[in-house]
Amino acid sequence: MRVLIVDDSIFVREYMRKLLGRMGISCMEASNGSAALQVLAEENTFDLLLLDVNMPVMNGLECVKAIRNSKLQPEMKVMMVTTEADSALISRALDHGADEFLMKPFTPESLREKMMLLGFAA
Amino acid sequence: MDDLTKEFITESQEGLDRMERCLTELEARPQDSAQLVGEIFRAVHTIKGTTGFLGFSRLEKLAHAGEYLLGSLREGRLAVTEELVSGLLRLLDGLRAIVQLIEDTGNEGEQGSADDKALIAELAALNEEEPPTAGGAHLAPIVVPTDPAAVEPGAGSPSVAVAVQSAVGSNDKTLRIDVDVLNRMMNLVGELVLTRNQMLQSGVEATNFPELARRLDSVTADLRETVMQARMQPVGNLFGKFPRMVRDLARTCGREVRIEFFGQETGLDKSLLEAIKDPLTHAVRNSVDHGIEPPAERLRAGKSSEGCVTLKAFHQGGSVVIEVSDDGGGIATEKVRAKAVERGLVPADTAAAMSEREVLQLIFLPGFSTAAAVTTVSGRGVGMDVVRANIEKVNGSVELDSKVGVGTTLRLRVPLTLAIVPALVVRSGRQSFALPQTTLVELVYIPTRDAAKVIERVGAAEVYRLRDRLLPMVWLDRLLGLNNATDHHGFYMAVLEAEGCRYGLVVDDLLAPEEIVVKPLSTVLREIGLFSGATVLGNGTLALILDIAATAARAGVKPVAEEDEDQVVEVHQTDEESFLVFEDKARERTALPLEIVERIESVPLSQVEYANGRPLLQYRGELLPLRDDGRVLDEVELAGGNLDDVAATILICGEAGSKTGQRMGVVVRRVLDVSEGSLIQDDGAAGGGELALVKDRLTTIFRGFEQKPDWKEVA
Numbered sequence: 001m002r003v004l005i006v007d008d009s010i011f012v013r014e015y016m017r018k019l020l021g022r023m024g025i026s027c028m029e030a031s032n033g034s035a036a037l038q039v040l041a042e043e044n045t046f047d048l049l050l051l052d053v054n055m056p057v058m059n060g061l062e063c064v065k066a067i068r069n070s071k072l073q074p075e076m077k078v079m080m081v082t083t084e085a086d087s088a089l090i091s092r093a094l095d096h097g098a099d100e101f102l103m104k105p106f107t108p109e110s111l112r113e114k115m116m117l118l119g120f121a122a
Numbered sequence: 123m124d125d126l127t128k129e130f131i132t133e134s135q136e137g138l139d140r141m142e143r144c145l146t147e148l149e150a151r152p153q154d155s156a157q158l159v160g161e162i163f164r165a166v167h168t169i170k171g172t173t174g175f176l177g178f179s180r181l182e183k184l185a186h187a188g189e190y191l192l193g194s195l196r197e198g199r200l201a202v203t204e205e206l207v208s209g210l211l212r213l214l215d216g217l218r219a220i221v222q223l224i225e226d227t228g229n230e231g232e233q234g235s236a237d238d239k240a241l242i243a244e245l246a247a248l249n250e251e252e253p254p255t256a257g258g259a260h261l262a263p264i265v266v267p268t269d270p271a272a273v274e275p276g277a278g279s280p281s282v283a284v285a286v287q288s289a290v291g292s293n294d295k296t297l298r299i300d301v302d303v304l305n306r307m308m309n310l311v312g313e314l315v316l317t318r319n320q321m322l323q324s325g326v327e328a329t330n331f332p333e334l335a336r337r338l339d340s341v342t343a344d345l346r347e348t349v350m351q352a353r354m355q356p357v358g359n360l361f362g363k364f365p366r367m368v369r370d371l372a373r374t375c376g377r378e379v380r381i382e383f384f385g386q387e388t389g390l391d392k393s394l395l396e397a398i399k400d401p402l403t404h405a406v407r408n409s410v411d412h413g414i415e416p417p418a419e420r421l422r423a424g425k426s427s428e429g430c431v432t433l434k435a436f437h438q439g440g441s442v443v444i445e446v447s448d449d450g451g452g453i454a455t456e457k458v459r460a461k462a463v464e465r466g467l468v469p470a471d472t473a474a475a476m477s478e479r480e481v482l483q484l485i486f487l488p489g490f491s492t493a494a495a496v497t498t499v500s501g502r503g504v505g506m507d508v509v510r511a512n513i514e515k516v517n518g519s520v521e522l523d524s525k526v527g528v529g530t531t532l533r534l535r536v537p538l539t540l541a542i543v544p545a546l547v548v549r550s551g552r553q554s555f556a557l558p559q560t561t562l563v564e565l566v567y568i569p570t571r572d573a574a575k576v577i578e579r580v581g582a583a584e585v586y587r588l589r590d591r592l593l594p595m596v597w598l599d600r601l602l603g604l605n606n607a608t609d610h611h612g613f614y615m616a617v618l619e620a621e622g623c624r625y626g627l628v629v630d631d632l633l634a635p636e637e638i639v640v641k642p643l644s645t646v647l648r649e650i651g652l653f654s655g656a657t658v659l660g661n662g663t664l665a666l667i668l669d670i671a672a673t674a675a676r677a678g679v680k681p682v683a684e685e686d687e688d689q690v691v692e693v694h695q696t697d698e699e700s701f702l703v704f705e706d707k708a709r710e711r712t713a714l715p716l717e718i719v720e721r722i723e724s725v726p727l728s729q730v731e732y733a734n735g736r737p738l739l740q741y742r743g744e745l746l747p748l749r750d751d752g753r754v755l756d757e758v759e760l761a762g763g764n765l766d767d768v769a770a771t772i773l774i775c776g777e778a779g780s781k782t783g784q785r786m787g788v789v790v791r792r793v794l795d796v797s798e799g800s801l802i803q804d805d806g807a808a809g810g811g812e813l814a815l816v817k818d819r820l821t822t823i824f825r826g827f828e829q830k831p832d833w834k835e836v837a
Contacts, residue, residue, distance in 0.1 A: 008164070011130045011172045018126070054167055083171045083189075105174025 007052040033063030053082040068097030137165035146365035358386030385435035413450035447531040453524040547633040551604025554665035569612040623674035704790040706752030728765035750789040
């Protein structure tokens with residue numbers, strides 16, 4: 001299983017990579033939506049996208065729209081990661097093809113639960 | 123502290139710096155407010171989003187209150203007003219203080235303190251302001267009040283003031299490096315390993331050993347360059363703090379001031395950046411407090427009511443220059459003169475005889491302050507002398523220019539780096555010492571038989587008459603109590619200058635100039651107080667690095683006295699100039715202005731290479747074109763012998779002398795003299811060349827720099 005972490009905060013990316021690493025999952029990282037699209041265009045082999053909402057250059061909502069409107073890996077799951085300040089955007093993200101969401105800050109358990117909801121055995 | 127927390131601190135501090143920049147720009151560029159507010163929001167949002175992971179709930183609470191307010195602002199429910207910006211600045215201070223506390227102590231301090239509550243309440247109150255009326259969709263104009271009484275007193279809580287202080291000294295342990303630089307470093311280390319392997323395999327006797335050594339040399343040079351680059355930080359990192367400071371200061375002083383930056387990308391070694399932070403801050407404060415006049419006064423003088431402080435950074439030679447200028451009232455030299463006399467810093471008659479420029483330099487004397495009234499901003503006792511002392515500590519220098527009614531410029535000049543410095547290695551009493559090149563003015567050879575003639579005694583001190591100036595002499599071996607090496611047929615004197623002292627340091631011998639790596643001293647050696655460091659020389663031996671100023675003080679050399687200064691001024695008032703006189707063609711005296719000659723080298727002919735028939739010299743990693751108007755190279759070569767054994771004398775001339783901006787070498791037969799001379803009007807007799815009278819003898823001035831060397835002619 002491979003995960004792409006998209007967040008402008010290095011701290012958050014590092015944190016997630018550690019959590020996922022403990023579950024034995026390998027990850028790649030991108031710092032905003034447009035960087036994520038580039039990674040996906042090069043290697044389209046991810047099972048899960050952890051996507052922050054508020055990012056510079058291209059935000060998470062625009063990113064999920066772009067992915068679902070393209071031919072990029074339709075079976076890949078997209079989990080929006082956000083704080084309550086941007087919770088209004090969640091339903092719109094779900095409309096545009098996001099599969100799940102996770103509120104920051106989250107514990108390792110809540111990440112695991114949400115992943116299980118998406119059908120990943122952890 | 124674990125890596126994640128460290129990453130959190132670095133990221134938060136960067137975010138807060140960005141927030142600070144955007145907040146100050148918000149007032150200057152209201153048209154970009156949407157983008158700026160977006161960035162500020164994201165900075166606070168990121169802190170809020172990340173802090174919860176680490177359980178810093180005090181920080182989270184404050185960030186949350188800020189995020190909420192910023193959210194309203196972002197969505198246009200609030201207008202950017204001055205009160206709002208001030209509130210956000212206090213939010214910034216509050217967040218910064220907590221992040222700093224976490225960095226220093228590992229925890230975030232007491233929950234729910236009165237300060238926190240007050241700040242959160244203030245942010246909430248700001249959120250309830252009236253929504254902007256139609257038409258003023260985003261921005262109400264911001265007016266900075268010019269009357270200090272209009273500014274609410276003591277707006278910031280005491281903890282805020284402390285926060286600003288501590289935030290300044292933060293975060294010097296970690297450094298962000300461009301990945302490209304890191305990759306280049308890795309490649310070079312690879313090269314290094316490769317070269318080492320080849321050397322180990324082939325051994326010293328191998329025919330290709332010289333080539334391998336050369337390669338090792340170039341790889342090391344590149345690696346050094348790259349590591350230095352990694353230590354370089356843009357000065358913009360430092361400038362970023364000033365808009366906020368200037369804004370707050372302008373308000374407390376009742377001034378209208380904007381700040382402008384140039385050359386923010388100029389790189390400076392990280393340790394130096396730290397070292398100039400305080401002096402620079404002080405200089406900017408001075409500009410706002412003492413430089414820029416109150417708005418009413420500016421209007422009377424026909425200027426715009428808003429003053430401007432400019433920070434400019436650029437490279438010059440091996441140094442970085444940082445200028446702090448203001449378009450304020452300038453410094454009235456008469457007042458400076460009067461104050462200096464009143465404070466007993468100079469005698470009245472001396473002060474009266476000083477030029478404007480000299481008077482300005484009095485400001486750097488300890489115990490001088492130009493503030494008409496002692497203000498809270500500049501405070502008492504901390505003056506320009508501290509600025510100068512701090513800059514000189516890192517081998518830098520300070521200059522001041524000012525024109526009444528037009529403005530003042532303070533120029534800080536610092537070396538690019540402290541870790542590796544060019545130095546001249548000398549020997550005294552069978553030991554090696556390194557003298558930093560920045561302090562070296564010139565070198566004089568004194569044959570023993572002339573010593574009695576040229577060395578004079580003034581009281582107990584021995585002095586040397588160098589071009590009509592008396593130079594105190596310091597014998598290094600005597601000063602250090604070393605055994606005198608006896609079999610002298612002559613000795614060398616290095617003319618050195620540091621902290622206003624100029625003296626001749628007598629040593630037994632000069633070794634090569636070298637780029638030395640400065641190593642710190644052990645306590646035992648440091649306590650001697652004469653050495654600033656140690657280094658390992660190219661031949662593997664150790665050398666102590668002499669502290670030039672401390673040596674002067676120990677030997678009792680006084681800073682140049684006022685009478686001497688007068689004497690110098692007089693010399694410069696005539697048209698006299700220093701020339702280096704040499705011979706290139708048979709018996710013809712030719713001269714170059716001394717200031718463009720960087721160095722005189724004796725180079726084995728084997729090192730002179732030819733490309734398309736033009737002579738070139740590989741010199742310190744640079745390919746120097748050679749001018750050989752007198753065909754000296756041919757002459758030397760014809761004299762016969764192994765090319766490694768015969769040498770040509772080459773003057774290395776700097777960019778200053780050349781219109782093409784390139785350094786070059788001038789081949790000469792021999793150097794005759796260094797002397798004062800004056801240019802005389804050209805009457806055409808010298809075939810278009812300029813003539814000078816040097817020591818009463820007619821001398822041609824070398825003009826080889828006017829055009830690019832004409833290769834065809836040489837070929």
